Amino acid sequence: MSLLNRRDALRALLCEREKMIVVAGLGSSAYDLASCGNEPLDFPLWGAMGGAAMVGLGIALAQPEYKVLVVTGDGEMLMGLGSLATIAAQRPSNLRIVVMDNERFGETGQQHTHTAVCTDLAAVAAGCGFQHVRTIRQAGELEALRVDLHALNDLLLAVVKVSPEELPRALPPRDGAYLTHRLRSALLGAEPALEA
């Protein structure tokens, strides 16, 4: 059985995305999101490692009418493991976390992460109190996840086991102020986005 291609998997999950906000962790997850287009409701990170899920929590609490998807890698999620406990305790019904788990630190030379050795991030999330966790290894399981990203009215974490192959870089904008204003304008309107 061959491992999933991470970009094909993300593209499948973002099919008929509608008004879903997507936060992407730094590195491959941000490049994957850029490869799917460059949307106003995208918020790709270029730093703040370990913070992607918490950025998603902040948006989810501030905008309960929107679904918020955090897409990140296993290395980024491992750096923010505590945030899974923080998020589970809040249990925002509109937040979803998808960890594209290639078992590697892909930006730095493909060193094995802890998930390559022993750590099961879905089990960690379940242990933190997530009621809905799953691990996906086959393309045929992606559609059910895609449906749940929209239809489930509860917090969800899915680990998608993906191939560690290095893909061509697709770079999102790097200007944080631009990305911030773009998302706020889409959510709040052009003029309110200028206020704090």
Add this chain to the structure above:
Amino acid sequence: MRITDESLAASPSIHSQQHVQEWAEGVYELFKAHNVELISFVPDGGHKRLIACCQSDPALSTVALTTEEEGIALAAGAFLGGKRSALLMQSSGVGNCINMLSLPRVCNMPFLVLVTMRGEWGEFNPWQVPMGQGTPVILEASGVIVYRADSVEEVCPTVEAAILLAFQSRRSVAVLLSQKLIGAKNFMGGDK
């Protein structure tokens, strides 16, 4: 005044303000007046009354964190979604925040943090001293504007100025609530 073991023992006032925190309601009222609606914290005894005030108000969201830097990413997300937030923590957590402080800085976002100080005024625990002494310089080196309140009278004006600066000018602003204000933690007296 030089603090010695003798002056500590002879000066019960050095611990006298612990757990009184009469400034807490004033800070809570400032949060309400300025629409600061999301309060995250890694608890500290010095924030006990303020945390309780915020938790008793169903109009505020409160988020307990496992580590302080989570609160910076949370504040960034809240701002992206149009909500104002504040982070409450102790000086020992400042070092945990350094890299995450790049997020509000690079993204031109407001960030407000109230830091109760340890390791400075009659500190009993030597393990608190390095981070307490490093707190102002580390925050400033990370791009945070640092205010400080040493007396009860200074707390509310200082917090209000910090709120205005953070949200109107979109800067990271810390208010250090000094250990003189909070009261030196008195292990010998059995305080928690």
